Amino acid sequence: MSLFLAALRLQLRLAPRSPGTLQVWATAPLFTAVFLSIAEHAHRTDLASFSVVAPTLMGQWALTLGIAGEIIAEERNQGTLEAVIATPGRFSVVVVARILAVSLLGVTTMAEAWLVAGLGFGRWIDVPHPVVLAAALLANAAAMAGTASILSSLFVLMPSARIVQNTLTYPLYLLSGVLVPLSALPAWAGAVGRAVFLSWSADLLRAALDGPAVPRPVTRIAVVALLGLSGYLIGALLLSRVLRRVRRLGTLTHT
Amino acid sequence: MVSTEEYGTARRGASERPADPAAADAIVVEDVGRTFAVRRGRAAGEVTALSGVSLRVARGEVHGLLGPNGAGKTTLCRILTTTLEPTTGSARVLGLDVTRQSRAVRRSIGLVFGGDRGLYGRLSARENLWFWCAMYGLRRSALRARTELLLDRVGLLDRADARVDTFSRGMKQRLHLARGLVGDPRVLILDEPTMGMDPVAALDFRALVAELRAEGRTVLLTTHDMAEAAAVCDRVSLIDRGRLLMTEDTDAVGRLLSGYERVVAHGVSAGLARRVGALTGVVAVRHEADRLEAETERPSATARVLGVLAAAGVHQVSTARPDLAEVYLHLVGRRGMGVT
């Protein structure tokens, strides 16, 4: 646990200074303005929650994807990968903790989006279900970290992973109902989207900001957490393969 | 090897240059100083990279600029290649002022630096040279002909279409040199060109510099490798902490220290070492175990040392002139390489 917290703290210190974080903070208000303007122009004030949830999830995921892509490459470039592996701690714990730090930091984009809606458009969005919102944000951050840990290993194992990374933004947002609920997608796409934790988080977050009571909040949060946990387990498995490769070959040959 | 006359178009280009043909020196640096603004926490300060540097390099000379990392060598190169303006003083290349006539200077110089950077890694060697030839105003057949000549010259013809990413350090360095030659420059600035090269590649490089000299090009070469400077340079300048300590013929630098000579002997007792140290003309003595190293300031003193050693029955004796390394260490002090 202390290893987990130490890694988390380290990354929380590093992240605010990285250009990736700066980019997400700078773009989240613009995304919010884009979504809100579409809703406002159509006089659909009821869609304001869409305009806050989507930039939050997109910003968080962009940050998480960024760190997952560089975390192992960075250790390797610095020549610290071997040193980290040689320590008794579980490397997968370090990886997931560092990614979690970044995805938690990404929650701040929700505050940005909320402020943009209020200050820019005069829509001060209520938070009728703060407890559900907080729990959903936490579960979502954890699920993002778990899922992204798969990618951190994948990027090392697959030479062409950078191209895969491209397809993990908009196609994923589209398929997992980040902006528009899955119910608006064709049935087959909706079925695929249900397997992605993001679709559950997006629905939950929107529900927590809308008026009526949130149905089955505990179950839905549990689904997010479970999907995230399975991501972590797959990630840990892949990571052990990467580390075996380091030990066997003395280096990671793929870039 | 390719003679300069084969670079047809560039010769025509040369006649258009407004360079001063009467300038006897290819490079003239007069009292150049350069400071950089730095920020340490909240305090803003200044670091002096160069201070009062004056230097002349004759046409056709291979001049070594020798000094540890951070001495100011690269700063001087940047000023001469017009990528940095001097804070004080002035510099001219082929009679052209580097600040006021920078574009004409760029036409007349070639720049090569060591390390992995400065090439387009995703392009092939040939594509890199095409691009750079175009940057120097070559066109069509002249561009292609120059590219092939240079590839041939640096021995990269058989790998010309491979991506530069896949090249070894030595190959990249040869490509760097070819790149520096695309404009058929009369003056070449080589900034640490052998950095990271393996010894064989470094030897090849020396042969190339000799060719450049034979073609009448002026070369300013920075290095912290004394052996390299001694092997290829006509004259060397020693630079340290932004100041030019001295400029001498490569041989003369050696003479400077030892009219100075050095005698090394084995099987010498401590008492005998003390006697040697007391002789006139002996300036330094080191004695470890039974090994003696004595430095003398003139040949007569060397003869006296040899006489005393022979009389004491010591036969394992050798004399040597110091190499540049020793001159360097004497002048810069024993601060060690790469430490500033």
Next chain:
Amino acid sequence: MYPTAFHLVRYGFLNAVADFKATYTWRSWSFGWLGRMLAQVLFFTGLGRVLDQPGAVRYLALGNALMTCVVDTMAVVATTSGERRAGTLSLLVASPADLMWVFAGRSLHWPLSGFATASAALFGLGPLFGVTWSAAQVAPVLLLIALTALGTYCVGLFLAVLVLNAPRLRNVVSNCAYLAMMAFCGVQVPVEFWPRGVGAAVQAVPLTHTLRALRAVSDGRPAAEVFGPVGAAVLTAGCWLLAAGVTLRWLVAVPARRAGTLDLSY
């Protein structure tokens, strides 16, 4: 002989093509990049489907399809900044070439890629959302895409020059720039939706005008409603290119040589 502007652009472009070929294969561009860009169009247009507003889907589809070429083209900021990372920037400065023209050629693959992306989006995805084209409309649409790509390229070159000395900001600046265009230039909602000041400011952006022209073509409005915006787009693009050249020479290169921020070996 000093290299001419045409010559520099041409060889810069050859460099760009080689660079592009090394980054993408035909397959990775189509399935990786193009797929992602089309998904982006679907993503934003999808919001139109839940709006229940007539014409909203069509409006969003047209705007976001043309927008893809802006996203592509903005990569010029990163590519130009890459010259510093590759260590070639100082070599270019030390050469007799005019840096502005080298830069102008060096990233031309991005507007080309953008042209292809937006064409695929407008002609491939458009019909799914009611954006259909007659044979006579194809040529003007292609020309408008090309004009958008090149006009945005001029904006991008200006931004690229601006961040030449602050390479850490390259992605922030290019992303914010295209998102600002996406928000305010009439891509998602008409320019008139925004406050007057914003509406005035976006008149400086070529995309605002090409998009207006494209919508006019799509609606089959009279030619004057197309040519007016086209003229404005050409004019604003020229201004951005000029601004890039002036900024590079007097506000970036000269101060950089004074301050010593053009490094040789790293």
